[in-house]
Amino acid sequence: MIKNTINKHGLSCILCLVSFIFMGQTVVQQCKYRFDNYLNFKGSCNHRIEFQKEVIYILDSKGKKEFAIYASEIPMLAKFFANSSFAKQEKFIKFKGIKNLKATQRDSILAKLNDKKIIIRQNKLPLSGYRVAIDPGHSATNLMEAEIEQKFLYFVKDSINHPLDSVKLFESVLTFNTAQLLQKMLEEQGAKVLLTRSQNNFNSFNCTYTTWLTNHKDRVLDSLKNANVLPKAKYAKLMKMNDHDVFWEFFRDYELTNRAKVMNEFNPHASVIIHYNVDEKNEPWKQCSKKNFTMAFIGGAFTGDNLDKPENLVHFIRLLVTDELNQSEILASLTVNNFSNNLDIPKASQFDANYLKDNCLLPKSPGVFSRNLNLCRLVNSPLVYGESLYQDNEKECDALMKDDVNFKGIKTNDRLLNVAKSYYQAVLMFLKN
Ligand SMILES: [Zn+2]
Numbered sequence: 001m002i003k004n005t006i007n008k009h010g011l012s013c014i015l016c017l018v019s020f021i022f023m024g025q026t027v028v029q030q031c032k033y034r035f036d037n038y039l040n041f042k043g044s045c046n047h048r049i050e051f052q053k054e055v056i057y058i059l060d061s062k063g064k065k066e067f068a069i070y071a072s073e074i075p076m077l078a079k080f081f082a083n084s085s086f087a088k089q090e091k092f093i094k095f096k097g098i099k100n101l102k103a104t105q106r107d108s109i110l111a112k113l114n115d116k117k118i119i120i121r122q123n124k125l126p127l128s129g130y131r132v133a134i135d136p137g138h139s140a141t142n143l144m145e146a147e148i149e150q151k152f153l154y155f156v157k158d159s160i161n162h163p164l165d166s167v168k169l170f171e172s173v174l175t176f177n178t179a180q181l182l183q184k185m186l187e188e189q190g191a192k193v194l195l196t197r198s199q200n201n202f203n204s205f206n207c208t209y210t211t212w213l214t215n216h217k218d219r220v221l222d223s224l225k226n227a228n229v230l231p232k233a234k235y236a237k238l239m240k241m242n243d244h245d246v247f248w249e250f251f252r253d254y255e256l257t258n259r260a261k262v263m264n265e266f267n268p269h270a271s272v273i274i275h276y277n278v279d280e281k282n283e284p285w286k287q288c289s290k291k292n293f294t295m296a297f298i299g300g301a302f303t304g305d306n307l308d309k310p311e312n313l314v315h316f317i318r319l320l321v322t323d324e325l326n327q328s329e330i331l332a333s334l335t336v337n338n339f340s341n342n343l344d345i346p347k348a349s350q351f352d353a354n355y356l357k358d359n360c361l362l363p364k365s366p367g368v369f370s371r372n373l374n375l376c377r378l379v380n381s382p383l384v385y386g387e388s389l390y391q392d393n394e395k396e397c398d399a400l401m402k403d404d405v406n407f408k409g410i411k412t413n414d415r416l417l418n419v420a421k422s423y424y425q426a427v428l429m430f431l432k433n
Contacts, residue, residue, distance in 0.1 A: 125190025
């Protein structure tokens with residue numbers, strides 16, 4: 001039985017804050033709120049957008065208007081972007097440009113839309129009819145692949161007193177175990193759950209990186225070259241690269257895009273992206289750290305340069321007109337509150353890591369940061385990208401290596417179970433409110 005430790009007062013404060021923000025705001029002001037609070041990284045997008053009373057213009061790098069969002073169109077646009085594929089969104093932006101769509105055109109677009117987020121209940125369980133996508137981060141579970149992916153800890157903790165006791169943790173194993181626990185908890189409440197990977201050593205193509213290199217690399221690169229997606233010079237370079245460089249120059253982003261595609265095709269009502277953090281000042285992570293902080297990311301923090309890439313512009317417009325970022329802040333705030341309470345770890349502030357100060361915007365909720373990470377940008381649903389704890393913390397690294405807890409047939413430990421419960425409680429509270 002899971003004890004519900006969510007602070008109900010905390011939730012009502014968040015909901016009050018959100019309704020207060022929206023009370024009396026026009027749809028243009030709501031977009032402006034999202035632009036100011038989540039999207040515009042330190043003013044760097046100021047020259048790419050123009051807010052007027054009844055219209056928002058998106059400008060190209062030379063200041064020419066390239067897309068217009070009229071107030072009368074915003075409810076339709078929000079519905080369209082929440083319920084359409086990236087390919088359709090890209091086509092629509094090109095077609096619409098700065099035209100002001102007539103009421104009949106708006107109605108015809110709405111009539112063709114299938115509201116994918118509609119809830120069809122199958123039974124009385126609280127999450128019946130809801131879909132939750134879970135992405136357990138990374139994929140390496142052996143030292144050879146982990147050396148490439150750089151998401152593992154391997155060191156002797158105390159070389160004088162315990163020279164044979166080493167810390168050996170693969171982030172992919174931790175995230176996958178957490179995802180399995182969370183899946184079990186959500187399914188018991190009636191939710192339909194998707195995991196982007198089917199095994200702890202697999203990526204979202206259902207194989208290891210080594211298998212992908214042997215069986216799929218040449219075919220994938222050939223087809224991308226033939227489709228003119230991959231320039232010939234880059235193709236030639238990739239074909240000669242070693243496995244490490246292929247991972248960082250191509251595979252990492254290619255595979256993350258696939259994770260987002262798999263999640264978006266599932267049309268989730270909420271998405272959970274699971275990661276475990278390290279203390280950045282402890283690099284190269286060959287010893288323990290005394291620090292431990294908890295945090296969660298949501299989308300946003302675009303720079304003006306980001307918008308030069310047409311693909312990014314599509315995501316930017318989607319995040320501007322839909323309420324995904326507002327919803328993500330609620331979900332992320334619930335999650336980070338649970339992490340902090342259930343795991344007894346303080347919430348990070350912008351001064352606790354350089355990437356928080358240098359790459360993120362600070363929405364109002366403590367411990368939640370807007371950051372333009374691939375999945376935060378590509379996944380079309382309210383989401384939380386959780387970094388519950390520091391794996392290299394002196395107490396956590398020991399606790400995380402244990403597998404002394406059995407949760408309904410899944411071997412785990414106390415820390416991972418508490419992380420999974422934190423996500424579960426947050427998703428349940430979020431979807432039910
Ligand atoms: Zn990670």
